[in-house]
Amino acid sequence: MRIALPLAVVFALVVPALADDAANTTDPLPPKEVAFPFQGPFGTYDREQLQRGFQVYKEVCSACHSLNRIAYHDLDGIGFDAAQIKALAAAAKIPAEPNDKGETYDSDGQRLTRPGIPADTLPAPFANEKAARANNNGALPPDLSVIVKAREGGAAYVYSILSGFGQKPPPGFHVLANKYYNPYFAGRNISMPPPLTEGAVTYSDGTTASVDQEAKDVVTFLSWASEPKMEERKRMGFEVILFLLALAGLLYLSYRRVWRDMH
Amino acid sequence: MSGNSTYEPKNGLSRWLDARLPIMRLAHDTMSTFPTPRNLNVWYTFGGILTFCLGVQIVTGIVLAMHYTPTAAAAFDSVENIRREVNYGWLLNFIHSNGASMFFLAVYLHMFRGLYYGSSKAPREVLWILGVIIYVVMVATAFLGYVLPWGQMSFWAATVITNLFTSLDQIIPHLGGAHDPGLGTTITQWLWGGFAVGDPTLNRFFSLHYLLPFVIAGLVVLHIWALHVPGNNNPLGIDVKGPQDTVPFHPYYTVKDGFYLCLFVILFAFLVFFAPDFVGNPDNYTTANPLVTPPHIVPEWYLLPFYAMLRSIPQKLVGVLVLFGAIATLLFVPWLDTSRVRSMRFRPMMKQFFWIFVADCILLGYLGSQEPQAVWHLGGVDMPLLWPARIGTLYYFAFFWVIMPVIGLIETPRPRPDSIAASVLGNAQAAE
Numbered sequence: 001m002r003i004a005l006p007l008a009v010v011f012a013l014v015v016p017a018l019a020d021d022a023a024n025t026t027d028p029l030p031p032k033e034v035a036f037p038f039q040g041p042f043g044t045y046d047r048e049q050l051q052r053g054f055q056v057y058k059e060v061c062s063a064c065h066s067l068n069r070i071a072y073h074d075l076d077g078i079g080f081d082a083a084q085i086k087a088l089a090a091a092a093k094i095p096a097e098p099n100d101k102g103e104t105y106d107s108d109g110q111r112l113t114r115p116g117i118p119a120d121t122l123p124a125p126f127a128n129e130k131a132a133r134a135n136n137n138g139a140l141p142p143d144l145s146v147i148v149k150a151r152e153g154g155a156a157y158v159y160s161i162l163s164g165f166g167q168k169p170p171p172g173f174h175v176l177a178n179k180y181y182n183p184y185f186a187g188r189n190i191s192m193p194p195p196l197t198e199g200a201v202t203y204s205d206g207t208t209a210s211v212d213q214e215a216k217d218v219v220t221f222l223s224w225a226s227e228p229k230m231e232e233r234k235r236m237g238f239e240v241i242l243f244l245l246a247l248a249g250l251l252y253l254s255y256r257r258v259w260r261d262m263h
Numbered sequence: 264m265s266g267n268s269t270y271e272p273k274n275g276l277s278r279w280l281d282a283r284l285p286i287m288r289l290a291h292d293t294m295s296t297f298p299t300p301r302n303l304n305v306w307y308t309f310g311g312i313l314t315f316c317l318g319v320q321i322v323t324g325i326v327l328a329m330h331y332t333p334t335a336a337a338a339f340d341s342v343e344n345i346r347r348e349v350n351y352g353w354l355l356n357f358i359h360s361n362g363a364s365m366f367f368l369a370v371y372l373h374m375f376r377g378l379y380y381g382s383s384k385a386p387r388e389v390l391w392i393l394g395v396i397i398y399v400v401m402v403a404t405a406f407l408g409y410v411l412p413w414g415q416m417s418f419w420a421a422t423v424i425t426n427l428f429t430s431l432d433q434i435i436p437h438l439g440g441a442h443d444p445g446l447g448t449t450i451t452q453w454l455w456g457g458f459a460v461g462d463p464t465l466n467r468f469f470s471l472h473y474l475l476p477f478v479i480a481g482l483v484v485l486h487i488w489a490l491h492v493p494g495n496n497n498p499l500g501i502d503v504k505g506p507q508d509t510v511p512f513h514p515y516y517t518v519k520d521g522f523y524l525c526l527f528v529i530l531f532a533f534l535v536f537f538a539p540d541f542v543g544n545p546d547n548y549t550t551a552n553p554l555v556t557p558p559h560i561v562p563e564w565y566l567l568p569f570y571a572m573l574r575s576i577p578q579k580l581v582g583v584l585v586l587f588g589a590i591a592t593l594l595f596v597p598w599l600d601t602s603r604v605r606s607m608r609f610r611p612m613m614k615q616f617f618w619i620f621v622a623d624c625i626l627l628g629y630l631g632s633q634e635p636q637a638v639w640h641l642g643g644v645d646m647p648l649l650w651p652a653r654i655g656t657l658y659y660f661a662f663f664w665v666i667m668p669v670i671g672l673i674e675t676p677r678p679r680p681d682s683i684a685a686s687v688l689g690n691a692q693a694a695e
């Protein structure tokens with residue numbers, strides 16, 4: 001230790017200090033401070049907001065992003081009834097299974113499709129990773145099923161990305177070709193074009209479709225998609241913990257009673 | 264399991280069984296009448312809590328294994344499927360993943376307790392060594408289990424840890440001819456079952472992850488056997504002198520252990536139901552990808568202190584030796600502690616070094632979680648975190664190999680009470 005301490009000081013002086021401003025222009029900003037009503041121990045989802053979020057996903061994001069882990073019948077979790085789910089599925093074009101001749105493509109080279117059923121997962125926009133990259137300047141739009149759990153910062157991070165476009169890059173910052181400036185993204189150059197615009201969707205419940213509203217709605221929907229069992233989990237949590245508290249109380253009383261004469 | 268049995272079979276059947284397989288007698292003597300010091304405190308409830316944790320991991324793990332697929336192509340999906348489609352699969356998954364953390368929380372408190380009260384010293388050396396072996400197997404089990412979901416962190420943790428063995432190339436650079444790989448590479452590829460972490464690796468990790476908890480269970484039986492021969496140590500560290508110093512295990516400690524176990528389970532339930540991803544790493548929600556290295560590879564929290572030690576040393580082989588040495592050191596504690604007094608309650612100097620040691624472990628854990636090139640700004644000076652990590656590592660080893668033997672010889676312990684009973688009943692209770 002005698003040697004280590006002075007050595008540490010010498011070392012620290014020799015190592016060039018990180019230039020703070022240089023780091024600042026490429027390091028991402030921390031996510032915006034935003035609280036969602038579904039967070040916290042009591043938080044639950046607003047079904048209307050979930051459905052609005054689904055609409056944003058379906059009409060905007062699904063052009064580039066898959067949502068592989070969600071089947072149509074899962075959408076009862078966001079408040080759709082059986083008839084609505086059936087209709088939604090039937091309107092989708094699902095890549096068909098091989099027909100009687102063993103074909104999955106028609107004579108024009110088009111992929112054969114069939115109407116969906118509730119057990120189908122939402123169709124992906126691209127057949128495979130290569131096709132996805134080819135359509136996105138080489139970048140891969142990730143599957144969004146668990147995106148909220150797969151990023152540090154969770155819902156606030158995804159919200160910051162979606163609402164973080166359109167800011168002026170700091171002087172000297174180089175926005176790369178086919179990329180967009182987004183200060184919340186690692187490196188701040190993102191390959192996703194700003195997906196949300198004012199009025200990108202028309203909400204049937206009359207909510208104004210601002211970029212901020214659309215972002216919040218779709219983030220709410222994606223949070224649900226990343227853990228459809230969240231509300232069940234919290235509900236059971238309260239029951240379990242109440243039970244355990246009562247049990248702990250009884251055990252404490254037994255403990256006092258058994259030990260009463262021992263000290 | 265030793266000493267006099269007080270079991271009396273109550274009816275014909277139990278008399279018949281007792282003459283053939285005295286298993287009821289064993290259970291009665293070890294779990295009911297076993298004389299236990301009357302002054303055991305809350306830190307003595309963790310052995311029971313650990314047994315509970317092992318049971319929880321085994322039961323949830325067996326059911327998870329019914330739905331899990333150990334292949335690189337399907338593992339991640341099968342785990343996500345458990346969370347979404349299997350009945351209460353999300354619950355099993357969160358109990359098992361957070362259960363590992365709770366298990367390690369309990370085992371660390373259990374080990375620090377053992378150090379503080381001198382429980383490793385004669386006549387409990389074998390008990391302690393069995394504990395250290397259990398800990399090593401626990402670490403192995405947890406590491407193997409962490410690989411199974413096949414997320415990014417799973418894959419890269421497996422890659423980093425198995426690659427540690429390649430450092431042995433520095434000892435034997437070529438096994439056989441000049442073009443053959445070295446000792447380390449050979450071992451690493453043998454562990455992988457190929458030339459990189461892949462399908463065969465995942466498959467064998469699953470097999471071993473299923474096996475090792477049962478090995479732990481067997482070791483726990485030995486551990487408790489070795490406990491029941493000398494009997495429990497206690498917070499005073501003095502020997503039991505007679506029946507007035509003990510109470511039967513049941514009901515006194517069944518109820519006490521039960522109460523604290525319940526508090527432990529409340530904390531456990533809070534994690535599972537309200538913060539299930541708190542100890543997890545978000546990167547593990549992305550499927551393993553051998554082509555994309557995550558910017559910041561970290562192990563789970565309970566291995567961070569060792570990770571900090573490993574990274575604090577520039578020479579890989581030395582780093583690996585330090586890593587293994589840190590755990591192996593624990594095997595020697597019964598003999599490194601030279602004091603004739605067990606409990607640190609009566610050891611004013613050692614007690615302080617003990618708490619510095621606890622702080623050191625926490626500091627190392629924090630340092631292990633930081634990016635390798637991280638820097639502390641101290642006033643105008645920048646201090647790379649490498650340096651506190653080195654000092655922390657040094658203290659870890661110095662604590663066992665220098666401080667422990669030396670302080671034991673030079674320290675004057677405080678006077679100890681005459682007996683446990685005198686201490687409990689004579690209002691002479693120490694304040695701790």
Ligand code: HEM
Pocket residue numbers: 306307308309310311313314317370373374377380382383387390391393394395396397398479483486487490494495496497593
């Ligand atoms: C699966 C893990 C483990 C289980 C289930 C377990 C179980 C137990 C049980 C039931 C006891 C008696 C109750 C108590 O004193 O808390 C005990 C005592 C003890 N254990 Fe463990 N143990 C485990 C791991 C360890 C480890 C890793 C160590 C040390 C490296 C250790 C060292 C000791 C010692 C020294 C005692 C005696 C304490 C005393 O009497 O003062 N154990 N263990």
